[in-house]
Amino acid sequence: xxxxxxxxxxxxxxxxxxxxxxxxxxxxxxxxxxxxxxxxxxxxxxxxxxxxxxxxxxxxxxxxxxxxxxxxxxxxxxxxxxxxxxxxxxxxxxxxxxxxxxxxxxxxxxxxxxxxxxxxxxxxxxxxxxxxxxxxxxxxxxxxxxxxxxxxxxxxxxxxxxxxxxxxxxxxxxxxxxxxxxxxxxxxxxxxxxxxxxxxxxxxxxxxxxxxxxxxxxxxxxxxxxxxxxxxxxxxxxxxxxxxxxxxxxxxxxxxxxxxxxxxxxxxxxxxxxxxxxxxxxxxxxxxxxxxxxxxxxxxxxxxxxxxxxxx
Amino acid sequence: xxxxxxxxxxxxxxxxxxxxxxxxxxxxxxxxxxxxxxxxxxxxxxxxxxxxxxxxxxxxxxxxxxxxxxxxxxxxxxxxxxxxxxxxxxxxxxxxxxxxxxxxxxxxxxxxxxxxxxxxxxxxxxxxxxxxxxxxxxxxxxxxxxxxxxxxxxxxxxxxxxxxxxxxxxxxxxxxxxxxxxxxxxxxxxxxxxxxxxxxxxxxxxxxxxxxxxxxxxxxxxxxxxxxxxxxxxxxxxxxxxxxxxxxxxxxxxxxxxxxxxxxxxxxxxxxxxxxxxxxxxxxxxxxxxxxxxxxxxxxxxxxxxxxxxxx
Numbered sequence: 001x002x003x004x005x006x007x008x009x010x011x012x013x014x015x016x017x018x019x020x021x022x023x024x025x026x027x028x029x030x031x032x033x034x035x036x037x038x039x040x041x042x043x044x045x046x047x048x049x050x051x052x053x054x055x056x057x058x059x060x061x062x063x064x065x066x067x068x069x070x071x072x073x074x075x076x077x078x079x080x081x082x083x084x085x086x087x088x089x090x091x092x093x094x095x096x097x098x099x100x101x102x103x104x105x106x107x108x109x110x111x112x113x114x115x116x117x118x119x120x121x122x123x124x125x126x127x128x129x130x131x132x133x134x135x136x137x138x139x140x141x142x143x144x145x146x147x148x149x150x151x152x153x154x155x156x157x158x159x160x161x162x163x164x165x166x167x168x169x170x171x172x173x174x175x176x177x178x179x180x181x182x183x184x185x186x187x188x189x190x191x192x193x194x195x196x197x198x199x200x201x202x203x204x205x206x207x208x209x210x211x212x213x214x215x216x217x218x219x220x221x222x223x224x225x226x227x228x229x230x231x232x233x234x235x236x237x238x239x240x241x242x243x244x245x246x247x248x249x250x251x252x253x254x255x256x257x258x259x260x261x262x263x264x265x266x267x268x269x270x271x272x273x274x275x276x277x278x279x280x281x282x283x284x285x286x287x288x289x290x291x292x293x294x295x296x297x298x299x300x301x302x303x304x305x306x307x308x309x310x311x312x
Numbered sequence: 313x314x315x316x317x318x319x320x321x322x323x324x325x326x327x328x329x330x331x332x333x334x335x336x337x338x339x340x341x342x343x344x345x346x347x348x349x350x351x352x353x354x355x356x357x358x359x360x361x362x363x364x365x366x367x368x369x370x371x372x373x374x375x376x377x378x379x380x381x382x383x384x385x386x387x388x389x390x391x392x393x394x395x396x397x398x399x400x401x402x403x404x405x406x407x408x409x410x411x412x413x414x415x416x417x418x419x420x421x422x423x424x425x426x427x428x429x430x431x432x433x434x435x436x437x438x439x440x441x442x443x444x445x446x447x448x449x450x451x452x453x454x455x456x457x458x459x460x461x462x463x464x465x466x467x468x469x470x471x472x473x474x475x476x477x478x479x480x481x482x483x484x485x486x487x488x489x490x491x492x493x494x495x496x497x498x499x500x501x502x503x504x505x506x507x508x509x510x511x512x513x514x515x516x517x518x519x520x521x522x523x524x525x526x527x528x529x530x531x532x533x534x535x536x537x538x539x540x541x542x543x544x545x546x547x548x549x550x551x552x553x554x555x556x557x558x559x560x561x562x563x564x565x566x567x568x569x570x571x572x573x574x575x576x577x578x579x580x581x582x583x584x585x586x587x588x589x590x591x592x593x594x595x596x597x598x599x600x601x602x603x604x605x606x607x608x609x610x611x612x613x614x615x616x617x618x619x620x621x622x623x624x
Contacts, residue, residue, distance in 0.1 A: 038612035045609065257607070264606035264613065268599075269592050271617035276588055280581045287580070294576035295569070297357065300350035301576065305583035312624045 003032050008039040014077075014139045016111060023113050026130040037130055040137035045260075047079075047136040048247050051145045051158040053183060054167030059193045063167060063230040064146050068110060070236050071142055077109040079135030083128055083147040083157060111135065126270055128157050158186055160263055162256065163246045165189040165226075165239070168207065170199035184210065187223060189242050195227035195235060221249055279312060286311060315344050320351040326389075326451045328423060335425050338442040349442055352449035357572070359391075359448040360559050363457045363470040364503075365495060366479030371505045375479060375542040376458050380422060382548050383454055389421040391447030395440055395459040395469060423447065438586070440469050441579055470498055472575055474568065475558045477501040477538075477551070480519065482511035496522065499535060501554050507539035507547060533561055591624060598623060 003025050010018035025033045052067070054060050061082070068078045115127050128145065135143045145161050158164055166187035190211075192203050207225050216222060224242050228235035250256040280287050290304040315337050322330035337345045364379075366372050373394070380390045427439050440457065447455045457473050470476055478499040502523075504515050519537050528534060536554050540547035562568040592599050602616040 034614045038614050041606075041612040042609050260607045261603055264603045265592075265594065265599075267613035268602055268606060268617045268620065269589070271613055272588060272592055272621050273585065275617060275621050276584060277581065280577075280584055282577065287577075290580055291573055291576045294353075294580060295572045297354050300353040301579035301583055302346045302350055305580045305587060308580065309584050309587050309624055312621050 003030050003036065005036070005039070008036050008137075011036075011040060011134060011138050012043055016108065019111055019134060019138050020113075022134050023131055026134065027115065027127050033130075037133055040133055044133055044136040047132075047140050047143045048243070049132055049136070049143045049145065049160065049162045050243055051147070051161030051164035051186075052167065053147045053158060053164065054169075054191075054193075056148055058167040058169045059230050060146055060148075060167055063191065063193055063228060063236075064144055066228075066230045066233050066236045067144065067239065069233070070240050072107065072109055074240075075109075076141035077139065078111075079138065079140035079143045080110070080112045081128060081131050081135070081143065081145050082112070082114045083145065111138070111140065125157050126274065129160050129267055129270070132160055155183070155186060156266075159266060162250065162259055163188045163243050165191050165243075167191045167193050168203055169194045170197045170203045184214065188221060188246050189239070190223060190225040191239060192225060192227050193230055196229050196232075200227060219253070221246065221253075221255070276309075276312065280308060315342055315348065317348070317351070320348050320449075323348075323352060323446060323450050324355055328420065331423055331446060331450050332425075334446050335443055338446065339427065339439050349445055352445050356445055356448040359444075359452050359455045360555070361444055361448070361455045361457065361472065361474045362555060363459070363473030363476035363498075364479065365459045365470060365476065366481075366503075366505075368460055370479040370481045371542050372458055372460075372479050375503065375505055375540060375548075376456055378540075378542045378545050378548045379456065379551065381545070382552050384419065384421055386552075387421075388453040389451065390423070391450065391452035391455045392422070392424045393440060393443050393447070393455065393457050394424070394426045395457065423450070423452065437469050438582055441472050441582070444472055467495070467498060468578075471578060474562065474571055475500045475555050477503050477555075479503045479505050480515055481506045482509045482515045496526065500533060500558050501551070502535060502537040503540055503551060504537060505540050505542055508541050508544075512539060531565070533558065533565075533567070588621075588624065592620060 003021075007018060007022060011022050022036065026037070050067075052060055052064055064080060064082075068080065071078050113131060115131060132143055132145070145158065147157060164186050166183045166189075168190065170192065190207050192200055192207070194200070204225050204227065211223055211225075226235055226239045226242055228239055230236065247256075250259070282288060282291075286308065290299070290308055293299040294301050294304050315333075319330060319334060323334050334348065338349070362379075364372055364376055376392060376394075380392065383390050425443060427443060444455055444457070457470065459469060476498050478495045478501075480502065482504065502519050504512055504519070506512070516537050516539065523535055523537075538547055538551050538554055540551055542548065559568075562571070594600060594603075598620065602611070602620055605611040606613050606616050
């Protein structure tokens, strides 16, 4: 599948081969990929973009599988993006794919892709946003973004989701983990997974206390706490209902529009930053000249930066 | 001490009150601070900028104190910048200052400042680079940058140092920590502190193995491993000699110039990024218009970003 205007059409018709190819172009930043993404962008906005995050061992992958199975029962198509910055070391993403593939492979209504960062986290964020564009334009009813909630970059990535579920497990002090990782502010739904374990209700009451302390303002979404046992599927239909309820609430309260604007702003900013960093690199004559000037103290960094920005 | 042209002169003459005041302006980004920094930049380049990093508990602060005491014996003035992103939580920086102050306070040849991040890590990096400019222009012979080597931002900050020492301690598996934290590539000198502890020689041989595997290329600096016991001062004179040897080596091999250029490039880039992010924020009419366009899908993020960058 070549990268040309026809690829956009093939992605839009939901062809799995075309989607796979396009996502590879996105990851590799193939020349011409931006033009296809621009075309695809015009056909986005129909998907409900979910974020699922939580610490390692919280059973996120199993939960996403169970969630997907439930959505398929309702005949909704699902695109899954597993963001795994550590996978180059752990091989985690690949393993995760294999496990899931055994359940979901062969289903034309499901598309799964792992995105591993090989370079900067900025690259990861960018590739993830573009992957959402591709899967949304491909007609997926639901796009699930699965991340390990550890770093700021991943929290940033989650801001591209419309509804974010933060997964905790009993007995790991994960409520505190969620606070530490800055995940509390981004949770639209709290999931306590492995609810059959001892301490599940304790975790629920701790989360409830945390939510109480955070003091919901009038007119804000009331963050629910959903118990699940992903391995057996318990609580998963209710979780799907929570996601749907959140979507409906956002539509009614202008929040969908607000998040879309925030998402547009983030995309524009990241792209502009990328362009600028491309111009401010060794080998560009005007940049090299500025560096030489500042190093020789004929000029100062601020004046040089101002001049370079004005020349853009 | 007001922020005006006279402040630059007072900083350059090494007045402690003026230095303190200027660093406060740097941290608060007082209006007009850039002009004074531009003036000070022209008078930098004489200081040897050292970086000292390592995990919490490795005795970095004590080592920096011992190092400073040794440099003072040689009648060299020392400026210390302790970068502590966690200090707002732990109070670590303030405590560290107090401990050190009891040894070094009252000595006009020593200036100590903690920089704690209150906002973004970008702000921390920027403030740290500017603090180096201030202390260098103030005539300090040596500027020591002390950081906890945990995040990418701190590794970035260390790239402003000319000679970086990475501190390990026996029995903590810190050599592996150094690799994990991306500190191996930036180490010009390895320090094994608390060398009186069991396992010091094991840590040395592990580091030696790591260095062997990293395969030094011909013409590269040969990274030494220095044992120290900072509390008693053992190995500290030798560490100072290692720093001096590294400086002499850099002068002879063009590395000082290369690092100066890299440092200039980083400063220009960070400042340009800051300017650009200031222009790409909500409330700026041309940005808000672009966001509205992309959200309504009348345009795509890439085209909008291109236009905004070209307008700058």
